[in-house]
Amino acid sequence: CFIDSNSRLLSALSSRPGSASPANIHQRVLSYMRPEGMVTTSPNQVQTTLLEKYKADAQVYEQNSLHNICSLVTQCCESLSLWKLVCEHELHVVAEGLSQQERQQLVATTFRALIVSSRPLISSVISALLNRYAGDVNMTESLSSRLLEVAPSLYSQDDAIASKARELVTVARTIQNREEQLQRLKESVMYYSKVISRINLPSVCELCRDLKFYSGIVELALCAAGVKDRKNLAIHFYKSGQPQQDVNGQAAYIERQRCYSIVTSTLQQLLVQEQPAKRPSSVPAQPGPPSPMVERQQPSDPHEEFDELLTMCLRSDDELFHVTLYSWMITAPVNLTDRLVQIRTPYIEPFLKHMVASQQQDILMFLNLLWRYYEKNKNYSAAAKILDQLANIQSPNLTLDQRVEYISRAVMCAKSCNLATSGSSIGEFLHELEDKMEVARIQLNIVEAVKSLQPQTSNTRAAVEMLTRELMDISKLYGDFADPFQLSECKLSIIHCAGHYDSILVESLWTEIIDKEVALAKKQSVENQMQGVYTKLIQLGQVYIHSERFFPLEHIISVLEKYSCQQHWRVDFVYSTLHKVGVSLQTLFDIYNRLFKSKLPFWQFIHQPLSIIYSLHCFYRDNPSLIPAYERS
Numbered sequence: 001c002f003i004d005s006n007s008r009l010l011s012a013l014s015s016r017p018g019s020a021s022p023a024n025i026h027q028r029v030l031s032y033m034r035p036e037g038m039v040t041t042s043p044n045q046v047q048t049t050l051l052e053k054y055k056a057d058a059q060v061y062e063q064n065s066l067h068n069i070c071s072l073v074t075q076c077c078e079s080l081s082l083w084k085l086v087c088e089h090e091l092h093v094v095a096e097g098l099s100q101q102e103r104q105q106l107v108a109t110t111f112r113a114l115i116v117s118s119r120p121l122i123s124s125v126i127s128a129l130l131n132r133y134a135g136d137v138n139m140t141e142s143l144s145s146r147l148l149e150v151a152p153s154l155y156s157q158d159d160a161i162a163s164k165a166r167e168l169v170t171v172a173r174t175i176q177n178r179e180e181q182l183q184r185l186k187e188s189v190m191y192y193s194k195v196i197s198r199i200n201l202p203s204v205c206e207l208c209r210d211l212k213f214y215s216g217i218v219e220l221a222l223c224a225a226g227v228k229d230r231k232n233l234a235i236h237f238y239k240s241g242q243p244q245q246d247v248n249g250q251a252a253y254i255e256r257q258r259c260y261s262i263v264t265s266t267l268q269q270l271l272v273q274e275q276p277a278k279r280p281s282s283v284p285a286q287p288g289p290p291s292p293m294v295e296r297q298q299p300s301d302p303h304e305e306f307d308e309l310l311t312m313c314l315r316s317d318d319e320l321f322h323v324t325l326y327s328w329m330i331t332a333p334v335n336l337t338d339r340l341v342q343i344r345t346p347y348i349e350p351f352l353k354h355m356v357a358s359q360q361q362d363i364l365m366f367l368n369l370l371w372r373y374y375e376k377n378k379n380y381s382a383a384a385k386i387l388d389q390l391a392n393i394q395s396p397n398l399t400l401d402q403r404v405e406y407i408s409r410a411v412m413c414a415k416s417c418n419l420a421t422s423g424s425s426i427g428e429f430l431h432e433l434e435d436k437m438e439v440a441r442i443q444l445n446i447v448e449a450v451k452s453l454q455p456q457t458s459n460t461r462a463a464v465e466m467l468t469r470e471l472m473d474i475s476k477l478y479g480d481f482a483d484p485f486q487l488s489e490c491k492l493s494i495i496h497c498a499g500h501y502d503s504i505l506v507e508s509l510w511t512e513i514i515d516k517e518v519a520l521a522k523k524q525s526v527e528n529q530m531q532g533v534y535t536k537l538i539q540l541g542q543v544y545i546h547s548e549r550f551f552p553l554e555h556i557i558s559v560l561e562k563y564s565c566q567q568h569w570r571v572d573f574v575y576s577t578l579h580k581v582g583v584s585l586q587t588l589f590d591i592y593n594r595l596f597k598s599k600l601p602f603w604q605f606i607h608q609p610l611s612i613i614y615s616l617h618c619f620y621r622d623n624p625s626l627i628p629a630y631e632r633s
Contacts, residue, residue, distance in 0.1 A: 074153060075115055081150035082122070086129055089143075097128030119154075126155055130163055134170045141167075158195040165191035165199075169207050182213065189216040193223045205262045209269075214309040217266055222318055225259035228252065235320045241358060253320075260324040263313060270306040271334050314345055322347035323354075330365070341372040348373065364395060371409075380417035381426055384410045388433065391440075392471060400447060400468040404440045411437055435497075439474050442493050443467060446477060449487045460485070474498055488512035489540070496543075496550045507555045513540070514559050518567070530569050533560070534577050541581030553583060554591050561595070571618045 086094050095103055102124050109118055126147065133139040144163050147155040168188035175181040185208065192199055201224050208216040229252040237249030244250070313325050322345060329336040340348070352373060355366040367390050374383035387410035391403045414430040447467045450460050463481055472480075474494055482490040492509045495502070517536045521529040544551035560574040575588050 072115070078151040078154050079111075079115055079122070082126070082147070082154060085146060085150060086125060089129060089132065094125070094128050094132055097131050098124055122154055126159070130167075134167065135174060137167060137171060140164075158198050161191050161195045162199055165189075165195075169204075169211075172211060181211070185211060185213045185216055189213075189219055192220055196220065196224045196227050201259065202262060205266075209266055212305065214266065214305065215312050218263055218309070218312050218316070221259045221262045222316055222321060225256040225318065225321065228255040228259065238320060238323065239354070256320055257324065260321055263309075263321075264324065264328040267306065267309055267313075267328065268332065270302050270309060271332060273302040310339075314343060319347050319350075323351050326351050330369075337369060337372075341369060341376050344377070364390070364393070364397060367393070371413075375413060380413040381429075384413035384417065384429065384433065387413065388436075391436070394470065396469070400440075400444060400471075403471055404437075404444060407433060407437045407440055436471070438497050439477070440471055442474070442490065442497060443472060443477055445493065446481050446487060446490045449490055450481065450485055453485065486512075488516065492540075492550065493543075496547060501549050503549075503552070506550055507552050510552060510556055511559055514556070514563070518563055526568060529567055530573055533563075534573075537577050537581060541578070545582045553578070553587065554594065557588075557591055558595060 095106065098106065102121060105118075105121055106125070109121065114122070130140060130143060133143060140163065144155075144160045148157065148160055165188040168184050168191065172181045172184040172188065175184065189208075192204055201220060205217045205220060208214070208220070231252075233246075233249040233252040234256045237243070237246050237253045240246065240249070242250070242253070313321070316322065326340060326343075326348065329340045349370075352366055352370045356363060356370060359366055367386055371383045371386035371390070374380070374386065387406045390398075391406035391410065411430070411433045414426060414433055417426050447464055450463050450467070453460050463485070467481065474497060478491065478494045481487070482494055488509045492506070492513070495505065513536065514533065517533050518529060521532045524532075541551070557574060557578065560577075563569070564571070564574055575592070578588060579585060
């Protein structure tokens, strides 16, 4: 044998004249193998060790050779048995189940090539043999058992299971009763799941799609994804930010995505599929009694099928599949974001948070989805915080109106949360949001005011661009815009919002407001002048009527009475307008009385010293109840 031959060869080499002595061999071998400082070994021991090593290697080589010969003989025998079985079932008929290329390859293939390198061709021949009896369950099972018996290495137990599953699908195609059909399809999916790594997943799922067996598609796709990534490397890869250096995680992620794409493509097909324009008529085609017919399936609604499939998908506990599903819903050809924010699974919130943290370009979209999700689930506190973040985020894609709307929604959410809870933190947050809302409204008013300035210059256009780019604090609004552009109403609203009271400043602002309004209608009729002033007073009075410090009545009446005298307005115009604003008659009477007693030099200067007296006279005439009866003359 091989071992004895090697032993004799070694003895011959050791006794050959001029050959190296065992001592020399031992010295040369040890100088290579032995580390420094190893104890010196005797030549006999070295020779014994080498002989044992050669014998062990020879045994391994001989065992491998014998195993390969055995495998070759077994494969030859199984191939001949398979060929015999194919001939028994009419080779020419079986060959019709092969493709043209496979038939040509079969004709040109030698027996040696068939054994050595034609395993795919053998698999095709076996499939064609089984397909010849497709639909005949008994014959297929018998043939499958025979193949397991005569060619177990060419047709394994897994192949038999896959064949059984394929046969069940074939039988299901011929069944008209939907319940029976579904039962067979469920059985087939059960068998396919056992050999999921050996099947053509897209083809099998296509069969399920043709038969509208959508739960089978989900089950098989998720089963395949789990088998391809048994260590769950893909979800770790996703949560780690998909690092390029994680090669194994990336490969597992790609494999899972290929499986998931089968489900999402089915969803998309149902989503865009048009509903049949016309259902089959129930009116018989010809008179007479109805002919016996097998039970038929009623045409199904693609929208109902889509909802059913989506519900099945949401029941999965595969987190990465949920991530893929949600991503598809966002990019679907039909807007599904409303459906997305209504989903209640443990994976939707982490998905949206992850996308917000990892996205740069689409962060606005995911923030919008996140606050809508929180609002739908009545987590108003979290929704308000996200809305506040949106209002203040740096982005050229947001207008000032959108930012104001975000703050307004945040206030509504915070109020809803405040009603549900009595925590001090949410109350403080609500107060902060309300302050931001007031400042944002002022900023909107400043934008409109700057736009209305004539003529428009590069400074006004630049100011509008800056104001619409982001929300600003109240100091910046006053110092950079309201004051330089002399926007008196805006300056008044700013100091009122800030609670900054300066009587001289407030009175000067009211004077500027009235002067501007009169100047706008200076060339118009008296009635138009009074209408303009009346509209402005009503508008501002409703805002400041309850803030006496920012609504200096005595000063406003004094300024208005001066214009009334100069512009020849109606005598009752000033006090009647202020009364409509909400000032009581008694308050007006007291103010007019003080103005009369103050005897301001202005009236002498314009040669109208009795103007206030005349206004008082009309005031008494229109409101006689203000004077006690015993004082009337």
